[in-house]
Amino acid sequence: MDYPLWIPGIGAGVLIGLVAIAHVLVSHFAVGGGIVMAVVETLAVRRQDQAMRNLAKRTSLILILVSTVFGAISGVGIWVTIGLLHPVATSALIHSYVWGWATEWVFFILEVATALAYYATWDKVRPRTHLLLIWLYAFAAFMSLVIIQGIISFMLTPGNWLESKAFVDGFFNPTYVPGLVLRTGICVFLAGAYMAFAALREQDQAARVRLVRFLAGIQVVGILIAYGGYRWWEAALPESIRALFLGASPKLAALASTRHFLLWMLAAYFLLVLFALLAPKAQRWPVTAVALLLAFAFFGGYERLREGARKPFIIRDYMFSNGVLISEIAKLNQEGILSKARWLMVGQPDEPVAKGRAVFRAQCAMCHTENGYLGIRKLVAGADPETLDLILTTMREEGDTYVSGQYTVNSHVATENLNYPFMPPFVGTEEEKEALKTYLATLTETKVAEVRHGN
């Protein structure tokens, strides 16, 4: 809000989603891969099992290519992306959790060093040292999850932090442990699902069957942990979040469908894994590929659900998705949103449409593009000025509801009682509301020339 606004053509949410999904798929594999490979090589050494050893060896190149290159760069990528799109939220997280991230960074060092050394020392060191490397890697990678989960879950359920602002309260929040269990399960089954490809490359049939069955067993364990974790996570959510996608009449139908989708994906994935477990001989790569895609679908669905369930906040009960704090609503209603979003009027004429557009960019553009994803032009099409006025007036009044604390208990806002439980309130002066209305009204006229000019 205080910053210059940069929104890519595909929309802020879509860009963050793309970078984040790419990163989590890889990073969870990097964590699970460490654990499963450590188990596999340990068994290989104990049982003198050459096939198991080859499985670990085959996977290790992918692990480092994926973990130390793509995982590391896309991880920094999330930083870069949220810093560009949500500087205020990023700054808030940094101020609360910089020591947490610094601690995670130490585990990254150990993780990267051991991963590279592990790959480089096949056939070159004694087995016990090689095992030391992979177990240290698994430990470091898992610890990085243990830390980042505290910060991710904080954004959805900040819990007692809202009152105390204490690191420990925010970190060990209500969904921290359930989410960690869920993610651990995901890590394990993703590793199993991926390594199943490497197992199919085993030439000896008896060995191949053994490996396929072993990895199916790993995936069953992962799926059960993930499912348990998921249900626990749902149960740990406050009612205002559950109301968005659970119950007989969920407030956000799209999120409720996402939930159905991800549970069906998990069920289908589970069936395919059972098939591999019971008929390992019949296992072929297309089935393995479908299983991996289903695993991805469940995980992607969960991430979408978790992000969506945060609406209308970026840090629940503290900061809205457009960067406005609950604590500054009153001040901004008085001084105007453009007193804060000063960058957006730079070089713009001082007239209502330009002002309205700046207000739109300050408050709405984080979720709504003009013509693309959640495009506002489509959403306001056909709305007359009275309707627009009614909507904006109601949304502005909802700001007062946040301020008065009518639905607030222990700093948690029961958003399910609001008219707009998943949209931030409109914040700003009466004049700004009028300007926004004027701007939105220009979008309802779908003249070709205007479409071309609107950028």
Added chain:
Amino acid sequence: MATNLMPALDPAPIPGPVWLFHLLWVVTFLVHMLFVNVVLGGSLLATFAGSSRREVQSFFVNANSWAISFAITFGIAPLLFIQVLYGRLFYTATILVAGSWLGMLGLLMVGYYLNYVAKFRLQKGKGVGISLPLSALCFVLIALIQVMVNLLHLQPSRWEGVWTQAKSALADPTFFPRFLHFLLAALAMAGALAAYVAVRRAKTQGQTAELTDMARLGVKAALYTSVVQLLVGFWLLLALPSPVLSAFMKGGAATTLPLGLGILAGIGLLVVLAGIREPIAEGTKVRRAMEFLVGAVALMIITRHQLREAYLAEWQPLAGAQVVPQWGIFLVFLVTFLVGVGLTVYAMYKAATDKPQVGEPAA
């Protein structure tokens, strides 16, 4: 520029004393830059060395498959601390050139994977093809973006101009000398490292014509780039905006000492390098050159940090900020750091030394 474009201070308090963040930034940024220099200088030097110098190419391509990872990983810590100290300036600068800043990730990914392509090509006995020069180009472009963002976050007075006219992001009289300063330092470091490694390998594996050539090339590269660097360094110093330069010079011993010592280290480096006739036979001198170079980089990073303070003197980025240290979690970090570094060193030591005896099974 209207001063009111400066974003508001984050209302949350700073979770530790400011001096601690400055200290941690300098230390972690130094480690980051040592790896960055190897990656950037190494990929360039290996490219210039050409395919006839397989020893040099294969050394840097292999070293970089580690160094790129470490450069990224050690970049995370200064990235965290810069946000605590200069968040408002840093976020604004990156948003002003958002496309390039985001594009940096793509360049990094492509540069890294191309390095692996070069590595596997060399392993198969083929030449590196265009993979290595392209990889080096990616890293050069990343350096360019970094210099651009760095100069922007130092100068809020340029923001409005860049916002309305994106091209002016590069229009800074110090841009070119600063970028050159960066590239030359990286090349010098890569050269000195190549010579140092060749000397060590000759000692353990016996001297070969390739190693002699690698050592000579390394010394030559370090020497020539450092001669030019001396001139570029002064060019950069004189190109600084005069209020910045005078604020820096008025800082007394605290600012002039690191810079003075840094320049002396550079001159020492030149003297040592110029005195090397046959690097393989003069291992001590090669090592001395490496020490001077690392010393110069360390001192210049302190100078770079102090220059930022001089640039930002009128903006006072942390004025009015509240400090509420989170000592408990800081302690967790400190202990994790000590144990983590200890474990890393131990694991690397075992990986390098725990070789199986003849007849013993290997992993």
